[in-house]
């Protein structure tokens with residue numbers, strides 16, 4: 351195995367493009383290095399992106415935030431401005447693993463690992479986050495939900511990697527939230543995860559909404575039909591019931607030791623309603 | 637496999653070593669540098685026995701490559717005491733009997749140090765959450781949490 355720590359984005363894409371089949375970006379390594387141990391598989395090439403200037407920065411731009419692909423999740427929680435504007439995304443990122451994992455793990459790595467249960471992904475999808483991709487042929491930007499294609503599979507092409515996650519400004523009267531269900535209080539993999547983002551009209555009714563469901567399908571589900579059930583409402587009980595029902599309906603979970611299909615379908619509705627209430631309250635205070 | 641030369645700082649000393657590309661920092665510390673304080677409990681980020689502080693953040697050294705230490709600042713349990721004077725955390729772990737077999741102890745101490753370096757007055761809940769990535773099969777945690785809270789008091793008094 352080769353280890354490289356290039357100083358520029360161009361060098362990363364060139365290395366990845368010329369590397370063998372098993373060439374990987376190394377961000378926090380909390381998935382990659384575990385996999386290298388567990389599966390006893392040998393990588394051909396590992397490209398560490400942490401020496402690239404700016405890659406470890408959270409930048410406030412005119413219309414949002416750019417989170418470099420090497421920013422550890424702990425640094426997101428330490429960023430007061432980001433935590434104020436996108437509390438749900440930050441909470442989801444800070445749920446990943448332990449203190450030790452937080453010091454290393456990244457949201458780009460969480461996304462590119464393409465686990466259906468990745469905690470930060472539903473929160474990013476609800477937030478309308480974009481992935482800025484650098485590749486041998488230049489840059490492209492896609493919605494984050496276009497990255498995972500199924501367990502362990504992404505839409506990134508040979509030589510491409512994510513250089514930053516872009517979180518747009520949500521505008522006034524907005525709020526977001528992420529909730530997950532796990533059997534313990536920490537250090538566990540989501541049985542179900544739900545991200546919700548809302549923006550209110552001046553009269554307090556919901557003007558726009560986004561709902562994203564994790565761990566109830568092979569990849570994150572953007573539940574547009576579910577979001578539509580609460581748009582125009584003030585999140586009264588019928589709206590919450592409708593939201594929960596549609597989330598259950600559009601979920602396609604598997605049964606495993608963590609939960610049956612019926613259980614996951616029920617929990618996804620319950621969590622969606624609870625997350626929506628938190629997002630609604632935050633939007634009201636914004 | 638070719639060896640990579642690495643220059644780093646460990647417990648304030650400039651250190652240089654050669655390591656393989658796929659070798660963990662934990663293996664480098666233990667097998668190449670003779671720093672046996674960090675332990676391997678799981679090798680997969682679950683137990684925290686291998687905790688070290690890298691550039692101010694506590695990390696699992698089993699999930700860091702030795703090559704990644706280039707240019708970084710690493711603190712291990714070997715650098716915690718000041719000569720023969722134990723760090724308040726070490727002293728309080730002894731006083732509270734916060735260890736039995738001791739396998740988890742270096743990891744708990746490094747994680748607790750990282751906590752108190754940034755948060756000198758943590759609540760019990762904050763201590764428990766912060767240390768959730770450190771597993772102990774012997775003590776039942778209460779003594780560890782009390783030792784950390786007590787050390788925090790000593791360290792605040794020392795600073796005042």
Ligand SMILES: Cc1cc2nc3c(=O)[nH]c(=O)nc-3n(C[C@H](O)[C@H](O)[C@H](O)COP(=O)(O)OP(=O)(O)OC[C@H]3O[C@@H](n4cnc5c(N)ncnc54)[C@H](O)[C@@H]3O)c2cc1C
Pocket residue numbers: 374375376377378379380381382383384419445446447448451454455456457458459460461462463467468469470506510511512513537538539540680681682
């Ligand atoms: C003890 C433990 C607990 C955990 N708990 C949780 C949890 O609660 N919730 C959760 O969701 N996950 C959890 N995880 C999984 C893991 O920590 C997260 O998925 C983390 O966000 C991965 O980020 P990373 O930077 O460490 O990724 P890495 O391991 O560096 O990379 C992961 C994968 O993505 C690729 N990659 C990384 N960055 C990029 C990029 N910028 N562009 C293209 N490809 C890239 C890598 O090549 C690799 O295939 C846990 C892991 C451990 C060891």
Ligand code: FES
Pocket residue numbers: 675676677678679680681682683684685686687696697698699
């Ligand atoms: S040995 Fe590193 S976390 Fe267990």
Ligand code: FES
Pocket residue numbers: 734735736737738739740741771772773774775
């Ligand atoms: S004292 Fe034995 S594992 Fe903690």
